[in-house]
Amino acid sequence: MAEIPVIAELPAEPIAAAPAAPSRRPLIKRHHGIVRLAHWANTVLLLGMIASGLQIYMAFTHFGLRGGPYYPNPWDGKPFPAWSRLGGWLAGGLSWHFALAWPFVLTGLVYVAYLAVSGEWRSILFRPSDVPRAWQMQLYYLRLRKEHPPQGKHNALQKFAYTFIVLLGALSVLTGFAVYKPVQLSWLTALFGGYELARYWHFWAVWIFVAFIFVHVALVFLVDPASLRAMITGWYRGRFPSHD
Amino acid sequence: MTDQPDRPDRPLSRRDLLRLGLTAGAASLATACGWQGGPLIPALRGASHLNDWVGENVFLSHRHLAHQYPVSARTPEPNFPAYSIARPLPRVADPAAWALEVGGKVRKPARLTLEMLQAMPRVRYTIKHHCVEGWSAIATWTGVPLASVVALVEPTEDARYLRFDTFDANYYNGWDRESALHPQTILAYAFNDRPLEPAHGAPLRLYSPVKLGYKLTKYLTKVTFTTEKPGGYWEDQGYPWLGGI
Numbered sequence: 001m002a003e004i005p006v007i008a009e010l011p012a013e014p015i016a017a018a019p020a021a022p023s024r025r026p027l028i029k030r031h032h033g034i035v036r037l038a039h040w041a042n043t044v045l046l047l048g049m050i051a052s053g054l055q056i057y058m059a060f061t062h063f064g065l066r067g068g069p070y071y072p073n074p075w076d077g078k079p080f081p082a083w084s085r086l087g088g089w090l091a092g093g094l095s096w097h098f099a100l101a102w103p104f105v106l107t108g109l110v111y112v113a114y115l116a117v118s119g120e121w122r123s124i125l126f127r128p129s130d131v132p133r134a135w136q137m138q139l140y141y142l143r144l145r146k147e148h149p150p151q152g153k154h155n156a157l158q159k160f161a162y163t164f165i166v167l168l169g170a171l172s173v174l175t176g177f178a179v180y181k182p183v184q185l186s187w188l189t190a191l192f193g194g195y196e197l198a199r200y201w202h203f204w205a206v207w208i209f210v211a212f213i214f215v216h217v218a219l220v221f222l223v224d225p226a227s228l229r230a231m232i233t234g235w236y237r238g239r240f241p242s243h244d
Numbered sequence: 245m246t247d248q249p250d251r252p253d254r255p256l257s258r259r260d261l262l263r264l265g266l267t268a269g270a271a272s273l274a275t276a277c278g279w280q281g282g283p284l285i286p287a288l289r290g291a292s293h294l295n296d297w298v299g300e301n302v303f304l305s306h307r308h309l310a311h312q313y314p315v316s317a318r319t320p321e322p323n324f325p326a327y328s329i330a331r332p333l334p335r336v337a338d339p340a341a342w343a344l345e346v347g348g349k350v351r352k353p354a355r356l357t358l359e360m361l362q363a364m365p366r367v368r369y370t371i372k373h374h375c376v377e378g379w380s381a382i383a384t385w386t387g388v389p390l391a392s393v394v395a396l397v398e399p400t401e402d403a404r405y406l407r408f409d410t411f412d413a414n415y416y417n418g419w420d421r422e423s424a425l426h427p428q429t430i431l432a433y434a435f436n437d438r439p440l441e442p443a444h445g446a447p448l449r450l451y452s453p454v455k456l457g458y459k460l461t462k463y464l465t466k467v468t469f470t471t472e473k474p475g476g477y478w479e480d481q482g483y484p485w486l487g488g489i
Contacts, residue, residue, distance in 0.1 A: 059377035066381035067323030088280040090377065091482035095281065098484065099291035182374060183310050183453050183489050184303040195372065195380055 030153070030227075030236035032118065038111040039231055045104040046213075048096060049172075050206055051086035055093030058085065063200040071200050101176065108169050123153040126163040130156040152242055165212055168205055175202040280482075289482075296486040300420050304488055310428055310453030313370045318436060319381035324373075326443035327457075329413040329477065333442040334463050336411065342447055344431070346393060348468035349403035354396055358433060358447050364388045367430050374489050375457040385451045387432035391425045393467070403469035408450060408461040417450075417461040418474030423488060426454050431464070456487040 031039075061077050064070040087093030115121040126134075133156035139145035141157075149155065154162065178189040178198035192198035220228050226238025281288050328334055336342045344361070347353040368386040375381075399421075406419045423429060429452035433440055440446040445462025452460060458478045468474075479485045 056378065060375070060379045062379070065319060066325065066379050067320045086279060091478070092280040094376070094484060095285075095288040095292055095482060098295050099288050102291075102294075181299075181303050181489055182372075184305060184308050186308065186311060195374065199378065 025237050025239075026241050027235055027237045028241055029234055030230040031234045032114065032120075033234065034110065034114045035120075036231055036234060038107050038114070041103070041107045042111075045100050045107060046209065048086060048100045049104055050209065051084060052093045052096035052100065053202075053206060054080040055085040055087040056090065056097060057203065058093075059090045063203065064196050071196070073200075073203070098180075101173075105173055108166070108173070112166065124159060124162050124166075126156070126159040130159055134160055150242075151240060153240075155240075161212070161216070165209075168208055168212070172202065172205040172209070175199075175205065178202075292484055295484065296488075299486045299488040300422060304422055304426075304454065306422075306426055308454075310369070310371045313372070313382050315370055315384060317382050318370065319383060321436065324381045324383055325375070325379070328443075328462065329415045334410075334412040335442050336447055336463075339447060344448060344464055345466040346397045346468075347466070348407070348470055349400045350469050351398040351400065352396065354393075356393070361388050361431060361448065362433060364392055367428065368434075369428065369453075371428070371453045373457055373460075376483065376487070384434075384436050385430065385432045386434035386437070387430035387448075387451060389427060390429045390431055390450070390452075391427065393431065394421075394425060397469075399469040402471050405470045405473050407466075407468040407470055407474035408464060409466040409468070410461055410463040411465050412463040415461070415463070415477045416474070417459060417476040418479065418485065419450075419455075419459065420486065423452065423454050423486075426452060428453050454488055456489055458483060459487040 057075075058079055061075065061079070062068070062070040063073055063076075070076060085093070087096045115124060133149060133151075136145060136149040137151075137155050137157040140148055174188065175192055175198045177185055178192050179195065179202055182189040182195045182198070189195055189198050192201055224238050224240065226236055230236035230238070339358075342358065344356045345353075346356060365388070366386055367389050368384065370382060370384040373381050373383065404421050406421065406424050408417045408419065410416060429450070432445075432449050432451040433447060435441065435444045440449065445464070448464045449462040450460050450464065459476075473485075476483075476485065479487075
């Protein structure tokens with residue numbers, strides 16, 4: 001099978017069964033400083049973008065032209081709690097949103113540029129060949145498969161998630177510009193189906209981000225707590241030491 | 245096998261904890277209830293000015309004309325919001341005596357009556373209105389291109405800004421000259437093919453597709469060309485100054 005080279009890099013003992021000897025696992029350099037910086041900068045910036053975005057939403061809690069009909073939205077006409085908002089009122093929300101937007105874009109560009117230049121994209125980019133591997137991973141998480149499938153730095157589901165989230169970031173930025181400059185960038189706004197729909201997609205991207213954040217953080221603590229340290233210090237000593 | 249790095253295997257260092265603390269601290273600050281920015285407000289203002297500069301110098305183009313809609317696409321009038329500061333609606337005391345004063349840094353100051361404005365070449369378009377709040381609505385507007393009035397009064401080269409004054413309480417507004425010269429920026433006197441009503445800024449209001457609604461000053465009394473950047477009713481409270489879209 002095609003995975004043989006990957007298997008050859010795995011430790012002799014089965015990964016899933018590697019139990020009580022964490023100190024015997026190899027310590028490896030996992031994340032470059034640029035990746036770690038981008039990750040934590042993005043953590044702050046994304047939370048700020050979401051919180052200020054929810055503040056902006058409060059000024060008009062519908063999607064669609066005035067007079068309707070409005071697009072389906074579980075939060076239609078509803079406010080978000082104060083703790084979830086940043087800016088205090090519309091002008092404050094706008095100030096934060098437009099101030100954080102540039103660093104948010106810059107962080108994304110630096111991260112993607114690093115992936116491209118370093119070759120790290122190979123361990124991140126989800127490709128068609130990852131589809132069956134992602135399926136096996138899913139079976140494992142659903143406990144329909146006993147052993148953890150062999151993997152490199154990231155398993156196929158992680159590749160899917162990390163590829164998808166970069167695309168979602170790009171979608172957020174592009175729909176953001178479409179809403180920000182619907183006349184000067186009318187071609188971009190038209191690409192998303194017009195101003196009202198661009199605003200709608202921009203809003204839904206938030207909930208996909210929020211869902212991602214919950215799953216992402218949950219998996220760190222449930223499956224691979226050592227990866228938290230790796231994202232802070234760069235050094236990893238955990239269950240999945242193989243790098244392809 | 246991966247190289248074994250020569251590095252002590254220890255728990256998080258003080259520096260790591262500091263970094264984590266800074267990150268978590270900033271994240272929790274960012275979601276603190278109703279926080280406007282506190283000591284960071286000047287930085288936010290700075291970022292807003294940078295965005296104004298980018299909006300005026302990178303995005304704004306006179307070649308970008310707003311999409312025009314058929315009259316059938318108009319938003320039903322009861323659903324087209326109309327805001328004013330003064331309540332009840334500001335009304336001009338003596339419509340016959342009303343006139344627009346155009347002055348400041350100009351070579352030929354003018355006093356333009358509604359009849360004079362209506363006699364000038366007109367622009368009529370059915371376009372989308374974008375409010376800063378996020379809503380949008382479509383209507384037909386008719387008026388004089390502001391560029392025609394600019395040509396009439398001949399502002400000096402250094403007059404980079406326009407200040408618009410109103411009889412709507414203390415509402416006023418400042419514009420960049422480039423946006424004022426956009427071919428679709430007009431002094432509007434008709435809404436949906438009828439004379440402007442008090443709700444929409446009668447007798448004369450500013451209208452344009454290149455800016456958000458709060459820049460489209462209603463109840464006009466005076467246009468002043470200036471070298472100093474004027475503020476604005478909402479802008480002074482923190483709304484983006486350019487409001488360009």
